[in-house]
Amino acid sequence: xxxxxxxxxxxxxxxxxxxxxxxxxxxxxxxxxxxxxxxxxxxxxxxxxxxxxxxxxxxxxxxxxxxxxxxxxxxxxxxxxxxxxxxxxxxxxxxxxxxxxxxxxxxxxxxxxxxxxxxxxxxxxxxxxxxxxxxxxxxxxxxxxxxxxxxxxxxxxxxxxxxxxxxxxxxxxxxxxxxxxxxxxxxxxxxxxxxxxxxxxxxxxxxxxxxxxxxxxxxxxxxxxxxxxxxxxxxxxxxxxxxxxxxxxxxxxxxxxxxxxxxxxxxxxxxxxxxxxxxxxxxxxxxxxxxxxxxxxxxxxxxxxxxxxxxxxxxxxxxxxxxxxxxxxxxxxxxxxxxxxxxxxxxxxxxxxxxxxxxxxxxxxxxxxxxxxxxxxxxxxxxxxxxxxxxxxxxxxxxxxxxxxxxxxxxxxxxxxxxxxxxxxxxxxxxxxxxxxxxxxxxxxxxxxxxxxxxxxxxxxxxxxxxxxxxxxxxxxxxxxxxxxxxxxxxxxxxxxxxxxxxxxxxxxxxxxxxxxxxxxxxxxxxxxxxxxxxxxxxx
Ligand code: NA7
Numbered sequence: 001x002x003x004x005x006x007x008x009x010x011x012x013x014x015x016x017x018x019x020x021x022x023x024x025x026x027x028x029x030x031x032x033x034x035x036x037x038x039x040x041x042x043x044x045x046x047x048x049x050x051x052x053x054x055x056x057x058x059x060x061x062x063x064x065x066x067x068x069x070x071x072x073x074x075x076x077x078x079x080x081x082x083x084x085x086x087x088x089x090x091x092x093x094x095x096x097x098x099x100x101x102x103x104x105x106x107x108x109x110x111x112x113x114x115x116x117x118x119x120x121x122x123x124x125x126x127x128x129x130x131x132x133x134x135x136x137x138x139x140x141x142x143x144x145x146x147x148x149x150x151x152x153x154x155x156x157x158x159x160x161x162x163x164x165x166x167x168x169x170x171x172x173x174x175x176x177x178x179x180x181x182x183x184x185x186x187x188x189x190x191x192x193x194x195x196x197x198x199x200x201x202x203x204x205x206x207x208x209x210x211x212x213x214x215x216x217x218x219x220x221x222x223x224x225x226x227x228x229x230x231x232x233x234x235x236x237x238x239x240x241x242x243x244x245x246x247x248x249x250x251x252x253x254x255x256x257x258x259x260x261x262x263x264x265x266x267x268x269x270x271x272x273x274x275x276x277x278x279x280x281x282x283x284x285x286x287x288x289x290x291x292x293x294x295x296x297x298x299x300x301x302x303x304x305x306x307x308x309x310x311x312x313x314x315x316x317x318x319x320x321x322x323x324x325x326x327x328x329x330x331x332x333x334x335x336x337x338x339x340x341x342x343x344x345x346x347x348x349x350x351x352x353x354x355x356x357x358x359x360x361x362x363x364x365x366x367x368x369x370x371x372x373x374x375x376x377x378x379x380x381x382x383x384x385x386x387x388x389x390x391x392x393x394x395x396x397x398x399x400x401x402x403x404x405x406x407x408x409x410x411x412x413x414x415x416x417x418x419x420x421x422x423x424x425x426x427x428x429x430x431x432x433x434x435x436x437x438x439x440x441x442x443x444x445x446x447x448x449x450x451x452x453x454x455x456x457x458x459x460x461x462x463x464x465x466x467x468x469x470x471x472x473x474x475x476x477x478x479x480x481x482x483x484x485x486x487x488x489x490x491x492x493x494x495x496x497x498x499x500x501x502x503x504x505x506x507x508x509x510x511x512x513x514x515x516x517x518x519x520x521x522x523x524x525x526x527x528x529x530x531x532x533x534x535x536x537x538x539x540x
Contacts, residue, residue, distance in 0.1 A: 010136060014038075022452040030456060117427075141394060165188045165383065175204060176200060185213065197344035210353065215330055259290060391502075417477055423477065424471060437522070441516060442519055479536075
């Protein structure tokens, strides 16, 4: 095995995506002994699993990357928004430069982690039976490690091809000329639909099964040459650093002026400008009050609605995809970026099925039946039904802390963390891109690098002082939870049901799972806690 008998690690990292690679790199530089355990068979994290048709990152070049010079100095992207295959190539490049894999154990799912207070060590066990002893461990499991499939009646009877987006066959699925359905209209459903609408050809038939419309905005994809990127390279270090000055960790921020300060004409001009630049700008670069004032939000919605309705000719499809009445606050749910997604609905063989008013009753061997009895004959189904997000991956591991307390019990009615990185009575255990951190409200690499730096500092500081145990105080996590709830109160994301707040999973506690204070404030808070001698923790 990778862990020699009796060998004690400084850090065991679970998962092998961006967060794990970054943390491993930082720890190695300080001389710590760390290993990565990963369920998949390669680096990449979510990009190892995300092979569904059309999978593409929605964070614009250059911020969705590691700020490690050895990695970015000789890497070039093909476009502003690269696809999943390119992200896997990127991780191959990361491996070529950083040699992460020599400390990785693949094809191993961590099933349990137990703390021993007398030795101050964790015992981490994999499904293979492999066991690690480690002083610290970090779950770099991200927010989408646990897929969600509704328990529809008869789903196991379906004889066609059916896959969840996160478990797509490596060899792909041939849909040319087939009858296909995409269930779900989150970021994933929009991307699959856009791609399949092309792939099915003229003889195929595609149905997008929609419960809630996605307020998708134009991506404005741009291709980049090697020469263009060579010119930009000198500026990259500064741009990576700059990510930390922006609320979302992207390089765009809301405008300080307000929606109704501008005349209708001027506002329209500004909206068009954002629209044409594309990306998340219409959400993140908009007037300050767009996400804070319901009337301002309505005006933005109207602009979005009118742009979509201009593109979709059929009135029924139009009303489903971009309803005249705003169904919920703009920006409340995660919006997607699209290229020709809406245009495809002008084809006679691309349709949208309304499962809000007419839900799925059951699957049968060759299709799906809706509540009112409508039968849809299908060859292929893509389940874009999302994830038990943010907490699901952590709860999948049986984590036992002080006095035998189990994390799933502690979090049964809600989630308590300190700083979105630790939880009381589970000493020397950290998590990145998880609950009550900027996670889903941020550009992934921005968030995980801040967390990775901080965790590395904790280990260094403790080593320097000969300390063995760090544990968050209950009071500190009570206060953190209250702050997380307070910060999101006035924003659409705090008001609309979604996976941001657990509402997508039946029975899951509905609570705010992301820190809405923004990247700069989060970073400052972590730094201050460190400067103040780890306030809110007991270090011994
Ligand atoms: P999401 O955003 O959770 O989307 C899941 C979709 O599946 C969403 O449209 C749901 O409708 C739909 N859904 C879930 N259950 C049902 C049932 N029972 N019937 C009909 N439709 C259903 O997951 P994604 O994979 O798209 O995205 C996850 C994140 O990964 C994404 O935001 C990126 O940050 C990366 P609903 O909206 O709840 O009405």
